[in-house]
Amino acid sequence: MSHDEPIAEDLTRTVLARIAATPDERLREVMASLVRHLHAFARDVGLREPELMAAVRFLTETGRTCTEDRQEFVLLSDTLGLSSLVDELGGAGAGGATPSTILGPFYVPDAPLRASGTSIADVDLGGEPLLVDGEVADTAGRPLAGAVADVWQTAPNGRYDVQDPDQPRHNLRGRFRTDAEGRFSFRTVRPVSYPIPDDGPVGRLLRATGRHPWRAAHIHAIVSAPGHRSVTTTVFDAEDGYLGSDAVFGVKPELARTFERAPGGGLRLTERFTLAPLAPPAQNERPMAKRSSP
Amino acid sequence: MSHDEPIAEDLTRTVLARIAATPDERLREVMASLVRHLHAFARDVGLREPELMAAVRFLTETGRTCTEDRQEFVLLSDTLGLSSLVDELGGAGAGGATPSTILGPFYVPDAPLRASGTSIADVDLGGEPLLVDGEVADTAGRPLAGAVADVWQTAPNGRYDVQDPDQPRHNLRGRFRTDAEGRFSFRTVRPVSYPIPDDGPVGRLLRATGRHPWRAAHIHAIVSAPGHRSVTTTVFDAEDGYLGSDAVFGVKPELARTFERAPGGGLRLTERFTLAPLAPPAQNERPMAKRSSP
Numbered sequence: 001m002s003h004d005e006p007i008a009e010d011l012t013r014t015v016l017a018r019i020a021a022t023p024d025e026r027l028r029e030v031m032a033s034l035v036r037h038l039h040a041f042a043r044d045v046g047l048r049e050p051e052l053m054a055a056v057r058f059l060t061e062t063g064r065t066c067t068e069d070r071q072e073f074v075l076l077s078d079t080l081g082l083s084s085l086v087d088e089l090g091g092a093g094a095g096g097a098t099p100s101t102i103l104g105p106f107y108v109p110d111a112p113l114r115a116s117g118t119s120i121a122d123v124d125l126g127g128e129p130l131l132v133d134g135e136v137a138d139t140a141g142r143p144l145a146g147a148v149a150d151v152w153q154t155a156p157n158g159r160y161d162v163q164d165p166d167q168p169r170h171n172l173r174g175r176f177r178t179d180a181e182g183r184f185s186f187r188t189v190r191p192v193s194y195p196i197p198d199d200g201p202v203g204r205l206l207r208a209t210g211r212h213p214w215r216a217a218h219i220h221a222i223v224s225a226p227g228h229r230s231v232t233t234t235v236f237d238a239e240d241g242y243l244g245s246d247a248v249f250g251v252k253p254e255l256a257r258t259f260e261r262a263p264g265g266g267l268r269l270t271e272r273f274t275l276a277p278l279a280p281p282a283q284n285e286r287p288m289a290k291r292s293s294p
Numbered sequence: 295m296s297h298d299e300p301i302a303e304d305l306t307r308t309v310l311a312r313i314a315a316t317p318d319e320r321l322r323e324v325m326a327s328l329v330r331h332l333h334a335f336a337r338d339v340g341l342r343e344p345e346l347m348a349a350v351r352f353l354t355e356t357g358r359t360c361t362e363d364r365q366e367f368v369l370l371s372d373t374l375g376l377s378s379l380v381d382e383l384g385g386a387g388a389g390g391a392t393p394s395t396i397l398g399p400f401y402v403p404d405a406p407l408r409a410s411g412t413s414i415a416d417v418d419l420g421g422e423p424l425l426v427d428g429e430v431a432d433t434a435g436r437p438l439a440g441a442v443a444d445v446w447q448t449a450p451n452g453r454y455d456v457q458d459p460d461q462p463r464h465n466l467r468g469r470f471r472t473d474a475e476g477r478f479s480f481r482t483v484r485p486v487s488y489p490i491p492d493d494g495p496v497g498r499l500l501r502a503t504g505r506h507p508w509r510a511a512h513i514h515a516i517v518s519a520p521g522h523r524s525v526t527t528t529v530f531d532a533e534d535g536y537l538g539s540d541a542v543f544g545v546k547p548e549l550a551r552t553f554e555r556a557p558g559g560g561l562r563l564t565e566r567f568t569l570a571p572l573a574p575p576a577q578n579e580r581p582m583a584k585r586s587s588p
Contacts, residue, residue, distance in 0.1 A: 008382035014543060015375035021504040030339050031503055035374060037335040042379050045327045049397075052380045056367040063357010073350045080329060081309035085336050086346045088302035103343075209325055210315040249308060 012039045058201050065200040069162040074105040075202045078248035079211075096139040097276040101234040102250050104220065106160040111150055111173035119187035120151065120174040123167060127156030127189030129266035130259060134176070134184045136223055136273045143182025144275065147225035150175045151186065153218070158194030178225075190259065190267055191217040193242050206247065216242040216251050221273065228275035235271055306333045352495050359494040363456040368399040369496045372542035373505075390433040391570040395528040396544050398514065400454045405444055405467035413481035414445065414468040417461060421450030421483030423560035424553060430476045430517055430567045437476025438569065441519035444469045445480070447512070452488030472519075484553065484561055485511040487536050500541065510536040510545050515567065522569035529565055 015035050022028035041047070065072040077083045083102040090100070114120065121127075136147040152173040154160050161167040176184040195213040198206060206213050217237040224230035236243060238256040259267040309329050316322035335341070359366040371377045377396040384394070408414065415421075430441040446467040448454050455461040470478040489507040492500060500507050511531040518524035530537060532550040553561040 008379050011375055011379055011382060011543060018505060018539070018543075019503045022502065023504060024502065027502060030341070030345065033335055033339045037331045037338070038374060038376055039379055041327055041331040042376060042383065044331070045324050046383055047324070047380050049380055049384060051324065052371060052377065056365065056371065059353065059367045060357050060360045060365070063354050063360065066354045066357065071350065071354070073353045077346060077350065080332060081305055082332055082336060083346065085302050085305055085333055086341050086343055088305060089336065089340055090343060208316065208318065208321060209313045210317060211312060245312070249305060249312075 006043050008039075008043075012036065015039070058205070061201045070197060070200075071105040072197075072200050072202055075196055075200075075248075076205075078102060078104070078250070079196070079202055079206060081249045084249045095276045096274060097229065098223070098231050098233050098272075098274045099252050099254060100231050101252060101255065102248065103222075103232050104248070104250070106162060107152065107220065107222075108162065108170070108173060111152065111175050112170055114174040114176060114186065116176055116179065116184045117186070118174075120153075120172050121155075121187070121189055122171045125155045125157060125167070125189075127192070130188050130190045131262065131266065131268045132186050132188060132219070133268070133270045134178075134186075134273065135271070136178050136182045136184075136225060136275065138225075138228060139274055139276050143178070143180075144225040144228065145178055145180045145182055147178040147182065147223060147228075147273075147275070148175050149178070149184055149273065150222040150224075152220045153188065153191045154194050156189055156192055158192055163197070188219070191219050191237060193217045193240055196247055211247065212242075212245070213247050214242045214245070215248060216240040216246045218250075223273040223275060225275055228277055231273065231275060233273070235269065300337050302333075302337075306330065309333070352499070355495045364491060364494075365399040366491075366494050366496055369490055369494075369542075370499075372396060372398065372544070373490070373496055373500060375543045378543045389570045390568060391523065392517070392525050392527050392566075392568045393546050393548060394525050395546060395549065396542065397516075397526050398542070398544070400456060401446065401514065401516075402456065402464070402467060405446065405469050406464055408468040408470060408480065410470055410473065410478045411480070412468075414447075414466050415449075415481070415483055416465045419449045419451060419461070419483075421486075424482050424484045425479065425556065425560065425562045426482060426513070427479045427562070427564045428470070428472075428477065428567065429565070430472050430478075430519060430569065432519075432522060433568055433570050437472070437474075438519040438522065439472055439474045439476055441472040441476065441517060441522075441567075441569070442469050443472070443478055443567065444516040444518075446514045447482065447485045448488050450483055450486055452486055457491070482513070485513050485531060487511045487534055490541055505541065506539070507541050508536045508539070509542060510534040510540045512544075517567040517569060519569055522571055525567065525569060527567070529563065 016032055019031050062072045062076060087100055087102055134149055136144045138144055155167055155172055161169055161171040176186055178184045193214050193216055196215060198213040217240045218234045220234050222232045234255060236251055236256040238258045243251055257269055259269050262268040310326055313325050356366045356370060381394055381396055428443055430438045432438055449461055449466055455463055455465040470480055472478045487508050487510055490509060492507040511534045512528045514528050516526045528549055530545055530550040532552045537545050551563055553563050556562040
C-alpha cells in the first residue's frame with residue numbers, strides 16, 4: 001500500500017470491482033457511488049467496530065418500529081434532510097409550477113372524494129375554523145377543470161388520524177375535484193405545529209443531537225390534473241414559531257401563508273396551485289447523472 | 295444560490311448547523327460526516343424520489359428480516375465491505391499480532407468451555423475429520439497460559455447450528471483454555487464453503503448486482519488472554535475456490551492455511567495465534583480522526 005493512499009483503499013477498489021458487472025446500469029451507478037461514499041465516511045471518522053454495531057442496532061430497531069401506519073425510515077430520511085434534498089434534486093417548482101415539498105410519512109392514498117365546500121373534519125376536536133378556497137391552473141394561468149387536490153393535515157391535538165384512536169379513519173383527509181373554473185373549496189380547522197413521532201429510534205437520535213421534533217403547522221396537498229405533472233406540496237402557517245427550525249427541513253418560505261380573519265369569524269385561505277404541462281419524455285426527465293447509453 | 299454551488303448546498307449547510315449543538319463530541323463528528331457524505335451521494339447520482347422510497351422499503355425489510363439468530367444489517371455491512379473496512383481502520387494485526395477479520399453474523403457469545411483434545415462436533419454429519427493444534431503466544435513469542443480460544447464453524451452441510459434444526463445448539467462451537475505451554479487442541483471436521491443467507495433483501499441485492507453469496511471455507515476464532523488485546527480472526531482453507539471472491543470481503547491471504555494430511559487419516563492444522571500486550575490507553579487507541587479536546 002502506498003503511503004499516499006487512504007487506509008484500505010484497495011478494499012474499496014475490490015468492492016467496486018465486484019459490483020461492476022451489475023446488469024442494470026442505473027443500479028450499478030447508484031451502488032458504486034454508495035460504496036464510495038460509505039467507505040469515505042467510515043475512513044473520515046475512523047469508524048470503530050462498536051460504533052458500527054451501534055449503527056446496526058439502531059437500523060434494526062428502526063426497521064422494527066415500522067408498521068402499516070408508521071414509517072420510521074422515512075422519518076430518518078426526513079430528519080437527515082435527505083428527503084428534502086431528493087425533492088430539490090427533482091427540480092422542485094421548475095418552470096413556474098408550485099414548489100414541491102416532501103411527502104412525509106402520513107400520506108394515505110385512498111382518502112375519500114368529498115364534495116367541494118364540505119368539511120374534511122368528520123369529528124369536532126375543537127380548533128379554529130378555516131375555509132380554504134383553492135384554485136388549480138397551468139403555468140400559463142389557465143384554470144384546470146377536473147384536477148384533483150388530495151389534502152391532509154393533523155387535528156388540533158397535533159395528531160393525524162392514523163396516529164390517533166380518537167379520530168375516525170380519513171378524518172382531516174379528502175380529495176376534491178375542481179369545477180369548470182378550476183376551483184374547489186373545503187372547510188377544516190387551523191393546522192397546528194406537532195412533534196414527529198419521537199418515541200422511537202429517530203426520536204432518540206434527535207435528542208442525542210440536541211434537536212426538537214416539531215414541525216411547523218401545515219396542510220399537505222398532492223395536486224394532479226390530466227396532461228400535467230402532479231405536485232406534492234404543503235401550505236405552511238406563516239405565524240408558526242417553528243417555520244425556521246422545522247424538524248424535517250420541509251419548510252419553503254415561499255409556501256408560508258398568513259391566514260386571513262374572515263368577517264363572520266374563523267380564518268380563510270385562498271391558494272392557487274400551478275401545474276406544469278407534461279412535456280415529451282426527453283424534455284421532462286429530471287436532472288440526473290448522465291447515462292452512457294444512447 | 296451561486297452557479298458554482300452544488301444543488302441544494304444551502305440545505306446541507308442547514309442540516310449541519312442543526313446538529314452542530316450535539317453534546318457528545320464523537321457523535322457530533324460522526325453525524326456531521328454522515329450528513330455530508332449522504333447528501334453528496336444523493337447529489338452525485340441525482341437520487342430520485344422513487345429510488346429513495348425503494349431504499350426505504352429495502353431497509354425496512356432488512357430490519358424485519360433480523361431475528362435473534364439472524365442479523366441482516368450485519369450481512370449488509372459485510373457484503374458492502376464496510377465491516378472489513380472498519381476492521382482495517384482498527385489497525386488489524388498491528389505490531390505483529392495475528393491479523394483480525396470481521397466477526398460475521400453467526401457468533402454466539404455463550405459457547406461451552408470444552409476440554410482440550412475433545413471434539414466440537416456433537417453430532418456426526420459426515421465431513422473430513424480435522425485435528426486442530428493451537429498455540430497462543432504474545433508478540434515476543436512467549437506462550438500464554440490461561441488464554442481462551444472461542445472457535446466456531448459451519449457443519450459439512452454449510453450451516454451453522456443457529457441456522458439448522460438438525461444440529462443441537464452449540465454444535466461446532468467451543469471455548470478452549472490453553473495449558474501452561476499456551477497450547478490447546480480440538481477435533482472437528484473440515485470447514486466447507488457456504489452461501490451467506492440469501493433468501494432475504496441482502497440476497498436479492500447480491501443477485502441484482504451480479505454477485506454470488508459464497509464464503510470461502512473457514513474456522514472463526516476469538517482469542518483472548520488477560521493483559522492482552524483480544525483478536526477476532528479466521529483461518530481459511532487455502533484450497534477453497536472462493537478465496538478470491540469471498541462474498542463478505544473477509545479473506546486475508548495471510549490467514550489461508552493448507553491442511554496437512556495426517557498419517558493415520560484425516561487432516562491436521564497447526565496454528566499459532568499471537569496477541570499484543572495491552573498498552574497504556576494513550577498508545578493503544580485505534581487510529582481515528584483527531585479530537586480537538588486536549
